[in-house]
Amino acid sequence: MSETGATTPAVDITVPTRPSMHLGSRFLKALCWAAGFVTIGVLLLIIAYILVNGLPEFFSRDEQGTLHFKASLFALKYNSRNLSMLPAILNTLTMTALSLLISVPLGVGGGIYLAEYAKPGSKLVKIIRVTAETLAGIPSIIYALFGMLVFVVTLQMGISMLSGALTLGTMTLPLILRQTEESLLSVPMSYREGSYGLGAGKLRTTVRIVLPVAMPGILAAVLLSIGRISGETAALIFTSGTGTGIAGINDSGRTLAVHLFKLQEEGRAVGASFAVAVVLLIIVVLMNALSSYIAKRLTKKG
Amino acid sequence: MRGLFLASACVCIFAVGVICYFLFANGLPFFAKYSAWDFITGTEWAPLRGIYGILPMIVGSFLVTFGALLLGAPIGVLTAILMARFASSRVVRVMKPAVALLAGIPSVVYGFFGLKLLVPFTRNMLGGNGLSMFVASILLAIMILPTIIQTSEAAINAVPNSYYEGSLAMGATHESSVFRAIVPAAKSGIVSGIVLGIGRAIGETTAILMVAGNQARMPTGILAGVRTLTVNVLLEMGYAADVHRESLIATGVVLFIIVMAINFIFSFINRRRVVQ
């Protein structure tokens, strides 16, 4: 939240003098620690629960009791007996790539406009900001309706990876746009001045000098988007559907998250859903770790 | 190139326009066939008999969100205070990514976790059948924690250090300076974080569908089930045809209006803060 930087309200500072007040504050501080433990505890509980129940699902025992990796979970073709999640994993990759292909150029381009070209405070900029905020606040079930009505029905793309990707592209656009703008704005003015001084034009300065410096911030946003795309269910069920095969652009295909949801609904195996949850969790943790690693490197530089 | 950048920035405006247009164009014809008043105030939902009352879902959405807030807001704000002012930098280094991770866990995984662990737990401890408003609220509270924590923490960190130093100089302890000088100064930022959390909670679908029981009648208690607006759409869209389908899009329109109102309140609070 960048807006928070502008806070300077006037507040009366009433200073406690009685010891009882110190006690009250002490108590509140203890509550803070308790809340912190709850937050971390809940996270650990979720992760531990999924891992404890999910990891054994990747292995099976033969008659001698030796453990074997269940390779059938990653068979090339899904069928209702092996419940392979490989097609879903590949579909998740396709969906992520397609969605990013839409949201990254638009988001980065829009961010460049807002940070480098637009007159700050102009009417248009305000409208763009408000609409970006609106897009970010729209629930995924509304995106589901939007994708279904616009891409699937009106533009006749059918229930396909393309419809799903266009929907998710729109959904992740504001995230990338705002992060790009913020990262560009945090690049010191001196970089630009130096470049202008050497005779470079606006476009050259932006693309060759400013953008590379802001890159880690943009990359962090892209990684977060990957997390959101791979975790999305509601918006995809009616747009890219539940096809079980490895999907091309015009086919319906389920991503991992949809696969998990559908296994809950129709399937005949609870164990396999835990295994899917594990993979999904690993993807999200990975994307988050990468994202915060890059963000950390960014702050060190700055 | 400038034009190209401008065009991509304007895609946001275009997208919002298209979403609004298609949602309303497909949802509003329903009200030509069915009174909007009966739709919003009707307490019976029986689409196969042509009765479409979504009051139970509206009330359900608000109750579940309220429950989530009751639990999530205090924990979130207190955690934010901890991270901003009390915890050592080593602890914060652990907590920050943890909170980000909490935000990143897909809602279907939350739902799965709720269904497998919280539902049986509630049934055995508190009675009822477990698929309840109670579990839905707990799950939502967990899901909105990161939103509240991140916004509040940023707001608290943005309070100028002079507040704190002033308070210390007047003889207050570290703790009371935090609670009596800094937190009140960050109040509006914290409130906007909570409002953002409300928006998240009201829009959540998949996780709730899996744990809330989904009965389409007026809520009867916290251990009984509930159906929210979002769930109504996701649950029945696959089956719906004709007027039933339109009624679900109209449900989406109502949800959209509620979410927009919440977003508006959020930006209103923010703007006032900036003006101050």
Added chain:
Amino acid sequence: MKLRSFTALLLILTMALGLTALAADFDAKQVITVVSREEGSGTRGAFVELTGVQAKDASGEEKDNTYSEAIISNGTNLVLTTVADNQAAIGYASLSSVLHNDTVKALKVEGIEASTENILNGTYKIARPFNVVTKGELTDELAKDFMAYVMSKEGQAIVTEDGLVSSANDQTPSYAAANKSGSLTVGGSTSVAPVMELLAEGYMELNPEAKIEVQSTGSSAGVTGALDGTYDIGMASRTLKDSETEKGALATVIGTDGIAIVTNLANPVEDITVEQVRQVFTGEVTTWEALNK
């Protein structure tokens, strides 16, 4: 800090797991947890019709009287999971799915066991057809060939193996692969989808050039999809409505599926009458104790 939070976590975890594992003896005083499906589901449509949960009201209109406290699950598996986890629960689901699931118990209805034989000989009454729906006669070569496979000896063997009742007999022709190519989309009922997936897999083994995609969305969506061309072939787990046949929908029965009434394994009840099913699912009877009287 790390150690403390870790021990705290362990504590929470063991407590939580311990409690879920806690299973008491069956308590007949418990309120029955009724588990139903969403409106529009083919399974629900057939179930309420066959058991009298749906009845004509005073004005002569058909009314689905499903108990308002019934949990609404959006799929067969969610019904089974809910019933498997909850001692006091009762639900209903496609028999072919229940036969593949040993975490719940299928009740006898009127003393008749829910089995494929009893559906075939007509003694188990709660059964409905699994339909594939097309808009008029099929014209697409691949679709025709696929349907020929589904209705052939080989296709019907898959249907039987999956727990459905097949109408195949000695006269049913064998399927000869014609090595067709192209792609088909089959979509609709979540109950029919699992067996359709098996059929599609079987077909694609014989015709490696062909691609058949199975979408599970719901019976009504299956019929609508077949009519508007979203699906080449639709699936419905109920008989077609008049409004649907008027628009040109044509149904072919690929097998008959029972609807099993399922309870938790810990529940001592073994047998139930159709009237009792109606009473439970309309909320007239709300405890197991009252039901057994």
